[in-house]
Amino acid sequence: MIRIQGPGEEGPSLSARGWRATLHEVIFEADTPAGKAFDVLLILSILLSVAAVMLDSVATVRLAWGRWLYGVEWFFTLLFTVEYLLRLSCVGKPLRYARSFFGLVDLLAILPTFLSLLLPGTQYLLTIRVLRILRIFRILKLAQYLGEARVLMEALGASRRKITVFLLAILTLVVISGSLMYVVEGSGGGFTSIPMSIYWAIVTLTTVGYGDISPKTGLGQMLASLIMIMGYGIIAVPTGIVTVEMTQAFGRRKISTQACPMCSADGHDSDAVHCKFCGAAL
Amino acid sequence: MIRIQGPGEEGPSLSARGWRATLHEVIFEADTPAGKAFDVLLILSILLSVAAVMLDSVATVRLAWGRWLYGVEWFFTLLFTVEYLLRLSCVGKPLRYARSFFGLVDLLAILPTFLSLLLPGTQYLLTIRVLRILRIFRILKLAQYLGEARVLMEALGASRRKITVFLLAILTLVVISGSLMYVVEGSGGGFTSIPMSIYWAIVTLTTVGYGDISPKTGLGQMLASLIMIMGYGIIAVPTGIVTVEMTQAFGRRKISTQACPMCSADGHDSDAVHCKFCGAAL
Amino acid sequence: MIRIQGPGEEGPSLSARGWRATLHEVIFEADTPAGKAFDVLLILSILLSVAAVMLDSVATVRLAWGRWLYGVEWFFTLLFTVEYLLRLSCVGKPLRYARSFFGLVDLLAILPTFLSLLLPGTQYLLTIRVLRILRIFRILKLAQYLGEARVLMEALGASRRKITVFLLAILTLVVISGSLMYVVEGSGGGFTSIPMSIYWAIVTLTTVGYGDISPKTGLGQMLASLIMIMGYGIIAVPTGIVTVEMTQAFGRRKISTQACPMCSADGHDSDAVHCKFCGAAL
Amino acid sequence: MIRIQGPGEEGPSLSARGWRATLHEVIFEADTPAGKAFDVLLILSILLSVAAVMLDSVATVRLAWGRWLYGVEWFFTLLFTVEYLLRLSCVGKPLRYARSFFGLVDLLAILPTFLSLLLPGTQYLLTIRVLRILRIFRILKLAQYLGEARVLMEALGASRRKITVFLLAILTLVVISGSLMYVVEGSGGGFTSIPMSIYWAIVTLTTVGYGDISPKTGLGQMLASLIMIMGYGIIAVPTGIVTVEMTQAFGRRKISTQACPMCSADGHDSDAVHCKFCGAAL
DSSP: OOOOOOOOSSOSSHHHHHHHHHHHHHHHOOSSHHHHHHHHHHHHHHHHHHHHHHHHTSHHHHHHHHHHHHHHHHHHHHHHHHHHHHHHHHSSSHHHHHHSHHHHHHHHTTHHHHHTTTSTTGGGGGGGGHHHHTTHHHHTTOHHHHHHHHHHHHHHHHTHHHHHHHHHHHHHHHHHHHHHHHHHHTTTTSOOSHHHHHHHHHHHHTTOOOOSSOOOSHHHHHHHHHHHHHHHHHTHHHHHHHHHHHHHHHHHHHBOOOOOTTTOOOOOBTTOSBOTTTOOBO | OOOOOOOOTTOSSHHHHHHHHHHHHHHHOOSSHHHHHHHHHHHHHHHHHHHHHHHHTSHHHHHHHHHHHHHHHHHHHHHHHHHHHHHHHHSSSHHHHHHSHHHHHHHHTTHHHHHTTTSTTGGGGGGGGGGGGGGHHHHTTOHHHHHHHHHHHHHHHHTHHHHHHHHHHHHHHHHHHHHHHHHHHTTTTSOOSHHHHHHHHHHHHTTOOOOSSOOOSHHHHHHHHHHHHHHHHHTHHHHHHHHHHHHHHHHGGGBOOOOOTTTOOOOOBTTOSBOTTTOOBO | OOOOOOOOTTOSSHHHHHHHHHHHHHHHOOSSHHHHHHHHHHHHHHHHHHHHHHHHHSHHHHHHHHHHHHHHHHHHHHHHHHHHHHHHHHSSSHHHHHHSHHHHHHHHTTHHHHHTTTSTTGGGGGGGGGGGGGGHHHHTTOHHHHHHHHHHHHHHHHTHHHHHHHHHHHHHHHHHHHHHHHHHHTTTTSOOSHHHHHHHHHHHHTTOOOOSSOOOSHHHHHHHHHHHHHHHHHTHHHHHHHHHHHHHHHHTTTBOOOOOTTTOOOOOBTTOSBOTTTOOBO | OOOOOOOOTTOSSHHHHHHHHHHHHHHHOOSSHHHHHHHHHHHHHHHHHHHHHHHHHSHHHHHHHHHHHHHHHHHHHHHHHHHHHHHHHHSSSHHHHHHSHHHHHHHHTTHHHHHTTTSTTGGGGGGGGHHHHTTHHHHTTOHHHHHHHHHHHHHHHHTHHHHHHHHHHHHHHHHHHHHHHHHHHTTTTSOOSHHHHHHHHHHHHTTOOOOSSOOOSHHHHHHHHHHHHHHHHHTHHHHHHHHHHHHHHHHGGGBOOOOOTTTOOOOOBTTOSBOTTTOOBO
16 A cells, blocks of 8 residues: 655756665665664654653643643654655655655644644644554564554455445444434433434443433333343444454465365465375475 | 335336336436436435434524424425325335335334324434435445345344344343342442343443442442453353354355256355256256 | 153052143143143243232332232242142152252242241342243244254353353452552542452453442553453453354354265265265265 | 473482472472372462452451451461472572562562562552462363463464554554544543543443543544444454454364474374375375
């Protein structure tokens, strides 16, 4: 999905090309010592800046250190802005990078600070910077982890349609049972409107159960019991879907499709060199 | 399950037949531009009318816009009534349509408004109209989604008996543990009666846990802990059932649709070369 | 497990044997019209008596109908006592029946009323009578349901050891995390003692979450977050265990172990008559 | 993992070696009557001491029996200290024992009492002693239970990487949705800071749902509904992972323990006739 462009193949001049290629290697790759150091520094900056945003939201901390944290916020925002511009300048196809997943995340990681000049409070959205840390997988060349993540995504992707059908069924169920509860309970127990009752139905069906709204009448409690038991059983459906898809996604890699040229038996392991039944070379 | 009748095969006269067939094509099918436009308009109407019902239930909105929303409600109800009558008139076997799933939903989608003249409040049941949106699958020819839905239903259908046994076991468990808690806790912590305690047991066993009723005595808390751990483990049972059925439901696709040319038995494995019943070559 | 004895093979006299055999057929079997009628009446009595016990526990109902319900309770208790004695008298080996699962349930279904003369309140335990309704399976000859129940029990039985290990791990986890929370939270947020904290840990780990006790300090909330995420993940373990056992329990029935006598291929369906590969008779 | 060292192979003198070997057999093994008696006594001591610690934390009990329980605590701590020193003295490689899992647990089971002289309250951490009871498996030679536990651990171990990826995704999700809720809800409904909102997001996503913090605004409730439905669906992921791994862990038993006589590779299927790597007959 996310491809990082190599440097432009026909740069304007050799020296310029060399300068951009070097920068590209430091910023985008992690093979050279400089590249690795850059990446480690980047991750530290991200973690520090997210911690600063979180601390800034705690009232007592803001009272005591508010000015400092405000400075830290702007420092990291400017730093990441410079980094973003450098990335744009040294990549071969800037537009393609800007529209890639990480390009968008890099942009979203600096926008909230500028936005907070107009809309105070939006700076707390800076925590979206944690998404940048996902880059850690690529940086540390954690190929195996990436592989696992890909299999998980594949399994979820393959069950996309089934999950859509499931979600539509849940939504329908929640709208109807919410309305029923509104009619049955009246506005006594917190069921003040149909949207509120639908919210309650979601809280109940997913077995979260805050308890801020709960049925008070006998009929309402019977209906709620029914919804709870349904929610308890319905959870089996996504679990079943994902398990089946995962079984197939993982199974797909293990057994070779190769048949023995001698006895034409199949079902060999993908690392097999000889047929396990007749001993012929595969 | 849900079959839409074609027009009567021997209509009374050609012109009448043509009129009914055209209407049928517009209302029931989505192949022609007119049919597609009708379906899109219908879905928009459904969404708008459900939104109106929901808004009407919010006290502040009703105060300000109550009269308007009342008008909107009657407008859509009359619209859907006309549509229902047209459906009845142009379908080949009206009774069969009226008793089909969508026929019943179409009727239930207009009844509450008329009922609310006698029983105020029932108009909120109009949200059952969302069920009509399930028709979207058929309309948009989302054959693949329908297929997925069918496999899900099949898997749930196949585990029908196991789920009945499971639900009976849960009910028995809930009645007995509810009574025990009533005896142990007394009416101090909200366990005011056995039905109330059974309600609590359901809330606890399904791990919803509102907290409106919770045990206060040491013995009651020990018993509750036991019920929680059981509920935590018991959830594995429906999940296991559904997963196994789904594995089989999806695996079943590997069964060839080919019937034996000799004995016409079907259900052969896709790798079968000979009929497993009579031995004839497939 | 539960075997109903036939009448004694060498009864004292033919007439006595006939009397006992007839009674046995009416009470224990459901083949004859009389036996069926008896069973239907029995189930109705059980449902009525359980309903009476439940109603009796509701304060407002007891105030108005207390004396009536007291009478109903004693009526059904005496009825079931007579039935129990009749069962004892007509069965071949009374002791074996008395110690069987249903024999014990039949006894427990009458004891609480007599006990309530000494210990008021115990009559509410009469709801254990619902267990008698499980007999409905045998009575209505619901063989298929019994079969499903047996497979479920088998699957759970086979995972007995794994579930024991799992429960021991959960208990250890809950004791240690409860103690940790007691030390961290102090008695401020309701963590008044280690047993109370263990109760909280169970409520949290099973994702029930009443909210009657919840951490207030930052450290306590971090620890609680950890326990929640563990509980969220740990639920996968019993689910995995049961799913695997069920797959095996259900799979065990479908595929024949028979190999083809001609090509010695195996994996044939249990209903296969011919080899699916070479067409030879199995 | 946990290996108990045999006595030193070349002890300083025969009599000393004999003394240490005898002690080793009593303390570490459970074959001899003395060894079995020691182990049973040990487990009883552990259970009693944990019960004493728990009782000590209950305010009313401490008031009445505080002095006694304090004595009991020191008695068991000294007892376990002597036992720990004896274990160190009679084992062949004391350092290796001290760094093994059970060696560390044995040490942690006595430290808190001594620590409580400096930091009152830490004695409640003594409940970590329950971990010592896990030794019961080895003591009672519950080989089958150990086997089951090993398969469970293997299945969890094999899914280590997938679970890490899953947890990282959960953490990212929880940080971002917590910040969003903080911005949307303001500090009205208890969302007083971003860390608090992240705590709420964990409580909600894991479907625990205490209800101590819950959204009050319409937008907040919509966002919360989304998080709940995601949490409800996401639980399918660890379940799917563990189920697949368990299916493989249990299925792996079908792998023969036979090594190839030619190339000594192992891991062959139990139905293999020839080595899959070199083709030699097995």
